[in-house]
Amino acid sequence: METISGAAVWFSVLICICGVAAAFGQVSYSIPEEMSKGAMVGNIALDLGLELNRLNSGNARMYSGDNAEYVALDKERGVLVIKEKIDREALCGKTTPCALHLQMILENPMELYRITVEITDTNDNAPNFQRTQMKFEISESAVTGATFMLEKAVDPDVGINGLQSYVLKPTENFVLKLHSQMDGDKSVEMILQKPLDREEQGHLTLLLTALDGGEPRRSGTVEIHVTVLDSNDNAPIFTQKTYQATMTENAPKETKLATVRATDADSGAYGAVTYYVSSPMSELFRVDPRSGDVTLTGSVDFEKASHYRLDIQARDQGGLSDSCTLIIDVLDVNDNKPSINILSMSNSVSEESKPATVIAMLNVNDPDSGKNGHVRCDIDESIPFAIKSTSDRFFSLLTDDTLDREKNSEFNVSVTCSDDGVPSLSSSVTLRLQISDVNDNSPVFERALYEGLVGENNGPGLAVLAVKAHDADWNQNARVTYLLEESSINGAPVSSYVSVNADSGVVHAVRSFDYEQIKSFYFCVRAQDGGSPSLYSNVTVKILIQDQNDNAPQILYPIQSGGSLVAEMVPRAADVGYLVTKVVAVDVDSGQNAWLSYKLQKATDRALFEVGAQNGEIRTARQVTDKDPVKQKLTVVVEDNGQPSRSATVNVNVAVADSFPEVLSEFTDFTHEKEKNENLTFYLVLALAAVSFLFICCLVVIISVKIYRWRQSRLFCQSNLPVIPYYPPHYADTGRTGTLQQMYNYEVCMTTDSRKSDCKFSRPSSQGVLIMDPKETLRRLQKEKDLLEDLDVSEEVRTVFLYSSYL
Numbered sequence: 024m025e026t027i028s029g030a031a032v033w034f035s036v037l038i039c040i041c042g043v044a045a046a047f048g049q050v051s052y053s054i055p056e057e058m059s060k061g062a063m064v065g066n067i068a069l070d071l072g073l074e075l076n077r078l079n080s081g082n083a084r085m086y087s088g089d090n091a092e093y094v095a096l097d098k099e100r101g102v103l104v105i106k107e108k109i110d111r112e113a114l115c116g117k118t119t120p121c122a123l124h125l126q127m128i129l130e131n132p133m134e135l136y137r138i139t140v141e142i143t144d145t146n147d148n149a150p151n152f153q154r155t156q157m158k159f160e161i162s163e164s165a166v167t168g169a170t171f172m173l174e175k176a177v178d179p180d181v182g183i184n185g186l187q188s189y190v191l192k193p194t195e196n197f198v199l200k201l202h203s204q205m206d207g208d209k210s211v212e213m214i215l216q217k218p219l220d221r222e223e224q225g226h227l228t229l230l231l232t233a234l235d236g237g238e239p240r241r242s243g244t245v246e247i248h249v250t251v252l253d254s255n256d257n258a259p260i261f262t263q264k265t266y267q268a269t270m271t272e273n274a275p276k277e278t279k280l281a282t283v284r285a286t287d288a289d290s291g292a293y294g295a296v297t298y299y300v301s302s303p304m305s306e307l308f309r310v311d312p313r314s315g316d317v318t319l320t321g322s323v324d325f326e327k328a329s330h331y332r333l334d335i336q337a338r339d340q341g342g343l344s345d346s347c348t349l350i351i352d353v354l355d356v357n358d359n360k361p362s363i364n365i366l367s368m369s370n371s372v373s374e375e376s377k378p379a380t381v382i383a384m385l386n387v388n389d390p391d392s393g394k395n396g397h398v399r400c401d402i403d404e405s406i407p408f409a410i411k412s413t414s415d416r417f418f419s420l421l422t423d424d425t426l427d428r429e430k431n432s433e434f435n436v437s438v439t440c441s442d443d444g445v446p447s448l449s450s451s452v453t454l455r456l457q458i459s460d461v462n463d464n465s466p467v468f469e470r471a472l473y474e475g476l477v478g479e480n481n482g483p484g485l486a487v488l489a490v491k492a493h494d495a496d497w498n499q500n501a502r503v504t505y506l507l508e509e510s511s512i513n514g515a516p517v518s519s520y521v522s523v524n525a526d527s528g529v530v531h532a533v534r535s536f537d538y539e540q541i542k543s544f545y546f547c548v549r550a551q552d553g554g555s556p557s558l559y560s561n562v563t564v565k566i567l568i569q570d571q572n573d574n575a576p577q578i579l580y581p582i583q584s585g586g587s588l589v590a591e592m593v594p595r596a597a598d599v600g601y602l603v604t605k606v607v608a609v610d611v612d613s614g615q616n617a618w619l620s621y622k623l624q625k626a627t628d629r630a631l632f633e634v635g636a637q638n639g640e641i642r643t644a645r646q647v648t649d650k651d652p653v654k655q656k657l658t659v660v661v662e663d664n665g666q667p668s669r670s671a672t673v674n675v676n677v678a679v680a681d682s683f684p685e686v687l688s689e690f691t692d693f694t695h696e697k698e699k700n701e702n703l704t705f706y707l708v709l710a711l712a713a714v715s716f717l718f719i720c721c722l723v724v725i726i727s728v729k730i731y732r733w734r735q736s737r738l739f740c741q742s743n744l745p746v747i748p749y750y751p752p753h754y755a756d757t758g759r760t761g762t763l764q765q766m767y768n769y770e771v772c773m774t775t776d777s778r779k780s781d782c783k784f785s786r787p788s789s790q791g792v793l794i795m796d797p798k799e800t801l802r803r804l805q806k807e808k809d810l811l812e813d814l815d816v817s818e819e820v821r822t823v824f825l826y827s828s829y830l
Contacts, residue, residue, distance in 0.1 A: 051139040052103070056111035057147060061104055064094055064140060067127065068101025071136055075101045081129030094125060094140055103138070111142045112179040119144075119181050146184040146237025150176040152245040157231075162252040163221040170200070171213045176233035176243050184237035191247075192230050199231075213247070221251040255293040255341020259285040266349040268317070272325040273358045276318075280308070283315040285337035285345055292340040301346065302334040308351075310335055317349060325355035326390050357444040361389040361398045363452045366417075371457040374428040382408070383420040383454055387440045395444035402438055410438060420454065428458040429495040460497040462554025468492045468562040473548075475530060478569045479538040487521070490528040490562060492550035500554040503528075508547035508561065517546045521566065530564065538570040539611055572616040572665025578673045580607040590676035593655075597647045603632065606639035606673055608661045618664035624672065627655045632677070634659055641675065651679050 052065045068075055077083075078098045085096045095106035115121035125138040152174060159171055178186040189211050191199045196217045202210045211231075219227075229247040234240060261283065268280040287294045298310045307321035308331070317333070331351040338344040368383035389396040400418050402410050407424035420436065434456045441449035468490060475488035494501040505528040510517045522531050528548070544566055551559040581591075581604065591604045610617040621639040626632055631651060633644040641657065655677040662670040 049137040049139070051141065053141040053143055054105075054109075055143050055145050056109050057145060058105045058109065060106065060108060064103035064105065066102050067096070067136075067138070073101070075099075077129070081131055081134070083127060083129050086126040086128060087123070093123060094138075096127065103140075109142055111144050112148065114142065116179070117181055144181050144184050146180055146235065146239070146241060148179045148184075149241035150178040150186050150233035150235055150243040152176050152231075152233070152243055154245065156246040156248060158248045158250070160250045160252055161215070161219060162254060163219045164254045165215055165219060167215055167218060169215040171197075171215075173199075173211045173213050173231060173247070174245070175208065175210060176245075178233070178235050180235060180237065184235055186233055187236040188234050190232040190234065192232075196227065197229065219249075219251045221253050225251050227251070253292055253341070255289060255339060255343055258343035259287040259296045259337040259339055259345045261285045261337060261345055261347040264347050266347060267352070268349065269352045269354065270319065270323070271354045271356055272323050273356045274319055274323070276320060276322075278319045280317045280319060280351060281349055283310065283317065283335050283337075283347055283349065285315070285347075287339050287343075289339060289341070294339065296337045296339055299336045299338065300333055301336045302332065307331070308333055323353050324358070325353050326359065329353050329355075357391055357395045357442075357446075357448065359389055359391045359395070359442075360448040360450040361387050361440040361442055363387050363438065363440055363450055365452070365454070368454060369456075371459045372422070372426065373459045373461065374426040374463075375461055376422055376426060378422050378424060380422045381419050382422065382456060384413075385410075385418045385420065385438065385452075387416055387418060387450075389442050391442065391444065395442055395448075397443045398440050399443075400438055400440040402436055406434055406436065408434070408436055426458055428460045428497065429464060431458065432460075432497065433457050460500050462496055462500040462552065462556070462558060464495040464500075465558035465560050466492040466494045466503050466550035466552050467560060468550060470562070473562060473564045475564065475566050476569050477532060477536055477566060479536050479571045480573055481532055481535055483532060483534055485532045487530045487532055487566060488564075490523070490530065490548050490550075490564065492528070492560065492562070494552045494558075496552065496554065500552055502553040504551050504553065506549040506551060508549055510546055512544045512546070513541065517544075520544065521546065523548055530566075536568045538568045538613070539574075541568060543567045570613045570616055572612055572663060572667070572669060574611045574616075575669035576608045576610045576619055576661040576663055576671045578606065578608050578661065578671055580605070581673060581675060583673060590678045591641075592678045592680060593643065593647060594681050595647050595649060595651070595679060596681075597643050599643055599645055601643040601647075603641040603643065603677055604675060606634070606641065606659050606661065606675070608639065608671065608673075610663050612663065612665065616663055616665040620662050620664070622660055622662075624658040624660045626657045627652065631655065632657060641677075647679055653678055653680050655679055 050065070050067065050070045054064055067073075068078060075098075078096075078101055083096060083098055085092070085094065087094070091107065093105065093107045093109050094103050097104050111121050121142045121144075123140040123142065125140065127136040127138060128134070129136075154174060157174060161169075161171075176186055176189075178184075186209065189199050189201065189209075191197060191213065196215065196219060197213045198216050200212045200214055202212070213229075227247075227249040229249065230244055231247055232242050232244045234242045262285070263283075266281050266283055270278065270280055283298065285296050285298070287296050297312045298315050299312070300308060300310050307319070307323060308317055309320045310317050310333075315335075315337075317335070323331070330353060333349040333351065334346060335349055336344050336346045364386040366384040366386050372380070372382060385400070387398045387400060389398050398416065400410055400412070402408060402420070407422060407426060408420060409423040410418055410420050412418050418438075420438070436454040436456060437451055438454065439449055439451040441447050469492070473488060473490050477485065477487050490505060492503050492505075494503055504525050505523045506525070507518060507521070507523045512520055518533070520533055522533050523529070524531070528550075530548075546564055546566075547561050548564055549559050549561050551557050593601060593603055606621055608619055608621075610619055619639075620636050621634045622636060623629065623632065623634045628651065631644060631647070632641055632655070634641050634657075639659070639661070641659070657675040657677060658672055659675060660670050660672050662668050
């Protein structure tokens with residue numbers, strides 16, 4: 024089936040819409056660039072006269088063609104919003120006007136509306152010069168009116184926001200001139216309007232500023248550095264037109280051969296002479312630019328050239344020059360080393376090659392004559408090769424012993440050829456010989472036995488271990504492939520337990536192992552090389568399954584039964600340490616995962632029983648008393664020592680009784696205990712609500728009483744009633760000799776149980792006698808006295824309380 028692109032689908036839809044010709048419309052908007060995301064472009068529904076529900080029912084959507092989606096339709100509000108921030112310069116460049124042409128499509132019936140969004144430019148870019156500075160070298164002899172082209176500034180904005188003008192400061196020597204180009208840009212030139220004087224000012228620094236016409240106005244600057252050059256009217260002159268020198272061909276580098284010299288009548292920079300070698304021999308000889316010393320920089324060969332001719336030029340700073348010739352004669356010495364040419368050579372030699380097999384043929388040439396041209400060649404005697412001369416200037420390299428690639432896979436044979444000159448000169452060449460391999464070695468495993476450890480409940484595909492074998496051979500002969508030897512484990516093929524990666528030797532688990540079913544197993548892996556015929560070796564692999572804490576403890580005793588009323592009986596005469604019963608549990612895991620510990624989680628009376636942490640024995644922790652309830656329910660938790668640990672709980676019913684009928688009557692409600700527990704929650708919530716209500720009521724009553732008392736005291740203070748001193752019973756106001764002094768008040772803390780009542784000494788007071796209405800005081804004290812009698816508190820506490828209330 025042919026794939027249709029998204030643009031083609033939209034084009035087909037547009038053709039169908041135009042064919043239907045249900046409705047057409049067009050609207051235009053103008054927005055500035057760089058509007059933020061979500062900003063509104065226009066109310067498209069209002070401008071086109073559409074209802075909002077028409078946008079939803081007509082599945083209104085925007086089509087922007089190949090353009091990026093910068094504008095989106097908000098169907099809920101019927102407006103166009105900015106989807107992506109628009110950069111006019113990136114979208115249109117210098118093209119104006121810059122506009123997005125969009126289409127909005129509706130269905131049922133089909134309608135097409137064309138939308139044009141014009142992007143107006145904002146002054147968001149400043150003119151910019153490509154370089155930070157411009158440099159000019161202008162001679163002081165330059166005439167007025169000389170022009171110098173300057174680099175233009177670039178402003179990506181358009182219209183009034185684009186580049187408008189340039190300003191140059193200072194303007195003493197130069198002025199600017201703008202030229203309009205066909206593309207609308209403006210080139211700028213710097214024109215010399217006043218002659219330069221190097222002696223007056225040798226360097227000028229100008230500042231060129233480019234300005235645009237936007238609001239706010241932006242600008243860019245660049246520095247112009249002008250160097251004023253001196254004028255030159257005298258040329259250098261050599262003291263000689265021809266110089267001569269002599270040297271030996273073995274002269275070392277930097278040997279001084281001669282000195283050339285030229286003079287210039289000018290002064291200053293124009294009087295300074297610089298020397299250059301203008302002939303092609305500049306790679307062998309060098310002339311010092313300042314002193315004119317000619318030195319040797321390369322190696323000369325008498326056999327190639329017996330003399331050299333150098334053309335040397337002297338130039339001043341103004342560009343004027345003169346030239347001379349230096350002739351160098353070369354004296355011959357024995358300076359030629361033997362040259363070694365390889366006529367034929369085998370890059371590789373089989374390790375099965377027999378001795379005296381020719382490997383390479385060499386030609387050795389020395390251009391010297393006599394003893395200086397007689398050559399002999401030698402190689403290292405510790406390698407299994409030899410070199411022999413077959414004829415004049417021809418040598419052969421051949422094998423001298425058996426080869427073993429596994430000991431030495433390659434040899435770098437260094438051949439040294441020397442002549443008989445005095446001193447003797449020699450040359451050497453290194454021949455790299457590869458020893459080609461034959462399959463004469465079997466793969467060898469790194470270990471005699473591999474052991475791998477796998478935690479049980481592993482995921483299939485887990486990498487257990489990697490076997491590794493090395494073959495001393497090379498390339499295909501050393502390419503080891505690992506295979507799983509066929510065998511069976513518990514009647515099943517070994518391939519159903521593990522697999523071996525043929526390339527890496529990684530052993531993967533095929534299935535998830537269970538330590539409780541299999542603890543270890545063995546299998547063999549074969550390592551086979553790629554030679555022909557191939558060689559192989561085997562290794563035994565042992566896989567150990569590591570136990571995981573994946574089994575919770577199992578309670579064997581007591582046996583849990585939903586409707587069982589079985590309970591352990593404890594006589595009331597039982598002593599401390601009486602064995603009630605024993606919780607028996609097992610864990611099918613091994614090691615510390617199967618180490619079990621017991622602890623009492625909850626009990627009717629935690630002080631009465633204790634559980635042995637290691638053996639699970641439930642014993643009495645204290646003497647049983649007659650007050651202990653008959654029905655006792657214990658919850659024991661059994662935990663293993665795994666990480667994380669697993670646990671199991673067991674409920675143990677214990678009856679504290681001496682006879683069976685007493686036990687039976689108390690334990691008949693065990694089957695209804697679950698229902699009672701469910702009702703208990705409801706009762707607790709109801710009791711909490713009642714207590715909260717009573718607390719709020721009491722708080723309101725106390726506040727009301729306090730307010731009432733405060734108002735009564737205010738009325739009493741405003742009255743002119745006589746002063747009546749009052750002293751509680753048993754306490755007389757005797758100044759500083761009585762039982763209680765007038766300068767202290769007392770607070771009383773009481774409960775409904777008079778044995779828990781208390782009074783405490785509080786704060787000093789400056790008054791011992793209060794002024795109040797006698798009738799009102801007696802009536803209030805009588806009420807408080809009646810309340811204390813109802814609370815059944817002692818006479819002393821009531822007296823102190825009444826006295827503190829009176830104060």
